[in-house]
Amino acid sequence: MVYVYIAAILFARVIQAVFNKRSSNRISGVCMSFRYISYQYAISALLGLVLLFFETGGKPDVLTLLISALSGISLFFSSLFGIYGMKSGTVSLVSIFSTAGLIIPIAAGVFMFDRPISLMQGVGVGIFFISAWLLIKSSRSIYGNFSFKTLLLLLGAMAANGITMLAQQMYTYYAPNGSISMFSFISFGLASVFGAGMSFIVPNNEKQELKIEKDLIICGIALAGAIFVINQFVTALTVSLPPVLLFTLVNGGGTVISAVTAAVMYKERLSAASVAGIIAGVISLIIIKAF
8 A cells, every 4th residue: 555655656746746847837926826835735724624524533633623733834835936936947856846845754863752763864965965966067168147036935845845744744743643634634625715804915026917827727637636646645654754865755756756747848058967866866866765
């Protein structure tokens, strides 16, 4: 079952790679970004609600609400930073920075969950940062407007994705008998509510129409399903796999998938630097899994 879950997660990563870039190209304006993210997570929340109908259990407790709130807010910002990061950076670059967020749950696993990492596993994680540098070089050759602002967006995506992974790990550790579907439903629901609220609070300086167009509706549905599958299965796997293996395998595999998909779908050429970055990512996965 573990391998089935991982296969489903990696397939969902393909969907993400295709539709994240597509939606990033179509979205303009901060308010529209907030509204689109809200719409996307509302669909994910509905999927979680459907699963809840097949479960029997009590109401969520305070701990579930708190961890779900942390997850929901980090999911929102992960999507926001990802959308804008892809406007001036490659898909593989945004993916590798999001992957680098795994350092957060891995470090937390040592101190919070008594899950130490070996020296070689630490080396494997470190190689991800080498691959990030190589992919930045590649992105500079494709997007001439790669700037300090882009770097901040990438770092934001890294932090937000890392906190999302940490929240998943916290939930299964501190609420071992809790409902993962309930956790997903509340997380996605709060992310949607937060996005909707921000779309009304932040001034629409672009004076643009905030109606979500047909193409973005399709993107939102596809991404909502992918995010739901990833969140549901990754949270379930935190019980049976150590974080250093789980998050590196899932996110590292996603990085390779994103690079290949972007090359095929969006003509983001695979330069020597990007290929070296991808190879470095694969090597790090092998090291982490072997040790």
